[in-house]
Amino acid sequence: MDQKVTIPLTSNNMRVACSECNLRELCLAVGLDDEDLYKLDDMVTKRKLKRGQQLYRAGDSFDAIYAIRTGFFKTDILTEEGLEQVTGFQMAGEILGMDGISTDRHVCNATALEDSEVCLMPYDQLEELSRHIKSLQQQFHKFMSREIVRDQSLMILLGSMRAEERIAAFLLNLSQRMRVRGYSASEFHLRMTREEIGSYLGLKLETVSRAFSKFHDEGLIGVQQKYIRILNADGLKALLNHTPS
Amino acid sequence: MDQKVTIPLTSNNMRVACSECNLRELCLAVGLDDEDLYKLDDMVTKRKLKRGQQLYRAGDSFDAIYAIRTGFFKTDILTEEGLEQVTGFQMAGEILGMDGISTDRHVCNATALEDSEVCLMPYDQLEELSRHIKSLQQQFHKFMSREIVRDQSLMILLGSMRAEERIAAFLLNLSQRMRVRGYSASEFHLRMTREEIGSYLGLKLETVSRAFSKFHDEGLIGVQQKYIRILNADGLKALLNHTPS
DNA sequence: CGTGGCATTGAAAACCGTCAAAATCCGTGG
DNA sequence: CCACGGATTTTGACGGTTTTCAATGCCACG
Numbered sequence: 001m002d003q004k005v006t007i008p009l010t011s012n013n014m015r016v017a018c019s020e021c022n023l024r025e026l027c028l029a030v031g032l033d034d035e036d037l038y039k040l041d042d043m044v045t046k047r048k049l050k051r052g053q054q055l056y057r058a059g060d061s062f063d064a065i066y067a068i069r070t071g072f073f074k075t076d077i078l079t080e081e082g083l084e085q086v087t088g089f090q091m092a093g094e095i096l097g098m099d100g101i102s103t104d105r106h107v108c109n110a111t112a113l114e115d116s117e118v119c120l121m122p123y124d125q126l127e128e129l130s131r132h133i134k135s136l137q138q139q140f141h142k143f144m145s146r147e148i149v150r151d152q153s154l155m156i157l158l159g160s161m162r163a164e165e166r167i168a169a170f171l172l173n174l175s176q177r178m179r180v181r182g183y184s185a186s187e188f189h190l191r192m193t194r195e196e197i198g199s200y201l202g203l204k205l206e207t208v209s210r211a212f213s214k215f216h217d218e219g220l221i222g223v224q225q226k227y228i229r230i231l232n233a234d235g236l237k238a239l240l241n242h243t244p245s
Numbered sequence: 246m247d248q249k250v251t252i253p254l255t256s257n258n259m260r261v262a263c264s265e266c267n268l269r270e271l272c273l274a275v276g277l278d279d280e281d282l283y284k285l286d287d288m289v290t291k292r293k294l295k296r297g298q299q300l301y302r303a304g305d306s307f308d309a310i311y312a313i314r315t316g317f318f319k320t321d322i323l324t325e326e327g328l329e330q331v332t333g334f335q336m337a338g339e340i341l342g343m344d345g346i347s348t349d350r351h352v353c354n355a356t357a358l359e360d361s362e363v364c365l366m367p368y369d370q371l372e373e374l375s376r377h378i379k380s381l382q383q384q385f386h387k388f389m390s391r392e393i394v395r396d397q398s399l400m401i402l403l404g405s406m407r408a409e410e411r412i413a414a415f416l417l418n419l420s421q422r423m424r425v426r427g428y429s430a431s432e433f434h435l436r437m438t439r440e441e442i443g444s445y446l447g448l449k450l451e452t453v454s455r456a457f458s459k460f461h462d463e464g465l466i467g468v469q470q471k472y473i474r475i476l477n478a479d480g481l482k483a484l485l486n487h488t489p490s
Numbered sequence: 491c492g493t494g495g496c497a498t499t500g501a502a503a504a505c506c507g508t509c510a511a512a513a514t515c516c517g518t519g520g
Numbered sequence: 521c522c523a524c525g526g527a528t529t530t531t532g533a534c535g536g537t538t539t540t541c542a543a544t545g546c547c548a549c550g
Contacts, residue, residue: 077401079405080485083405085405087401098389098390098393099393100390101386102388102390102394103394107394107397108397127379127382127383130376130382131375131379131382132376134372137372137375141372141389142347143347144343144386144390145347146347147393148344148393148396149344149348151396152322152344152353152396155332155399155400156330158403158404158447159444159445159446200404202403241325
């Protein structure tokens, strides 16, 4: 179904070779020369998580950021009223944990939605190294800035789109991120529940389900539980541009 | 009305002395010793804006970030449908422009909502300097992380609160930020229109107006156009905890 | 003193949430 | 391997909240 990119592993120890990682063009390692890549290698260790396991929790002390090697994560926050609010879904090549820098404590939970592997980068070492490697510094700043921009896109989605627009945008976004990573952009398994999608998009799970059914009836997508096919991407895009008011 | 903090200015030239700025405990200069502050001084120039003037626009090339010295700003994005979406309101001590790092172009517009002054920091120089001054590097990272966390708080607001909760949260947030800066936390002038508030909170201007009127009738706040008094802060806070569902 | 932007208020409609029930899926243990 | 039970998803009917549309009022500014 998903045509996975094979990950070259010289051995199954905890060391990771950024220099040989096929994600290095997506990750912090972008633009580093070989010598600098080796320094990055020395800093990074690998960690595996089973589905459902948490990488960190809100309130945990912050000492590292994580690059996702394989797998799929969600980040969420428990609001004061005890409701879970999903703040993001992350996949291979994306960075987790940057929210913790501001207060030295993580403010959200990060949970693996499938069996996953991350690269752990001790933050003090990353700071140290990025003072010496200009392109690492620049790349790190770009990643933080990108997260700011991404969060703002979501603010726009939450602030100005109606339910079906949000869900169309969500599917197109997922599809595009799959494509970038070499997976099929037109069919994939959702790793999250309808409730988690709804929480992320500011909707109730029933609304998500209804929109999926409607898109299905209109021939825009195929839906079989968590298995989704994008049948008419242009049709989905049209839902976004079509100003309702 | 607003009891302004007086800004000591040795002259009205374009140089700025971070070392003498009364905002240095809010700004990037936190934790720097005198020697490092002088280096920061050398990098920074001042810029004044009239109400309504734009500091930068979406699409502008990114070469600097800005620390607000005095005044009040909004950032916004024009969506594809041509609607303005406000992404934030910023006041003294806060940093503008970090969204531009990721693509070397600004993704939003920054507009002064009153006559304002900013400190311009050329980004390449800031990168250079933060490779040499550890506490500047750390402070800069904390500011970026704080923006990520702030954006996530807004996502929660937009994703899980109803209209009146959002507006109560908005007023309390403004009030608290005024207090931190030495202004009155219980009475202030809004610098933005109802429409801009609504855009920021994902509501229509009529809904904002109605909530203000309702809070007014309940004795929670005083409203005379843009002049707001917080009469019962606890009452406003109570609106947040009270889970509606 | 008039004009135009901004704010307030009302009534009706649209959209999404709530509640409820049934169907389907998945993992576990027999 | 199959059966079971809990979690997840789908679907329907209804109600509430917010938007939409419209009219009026207020204020700042020229």
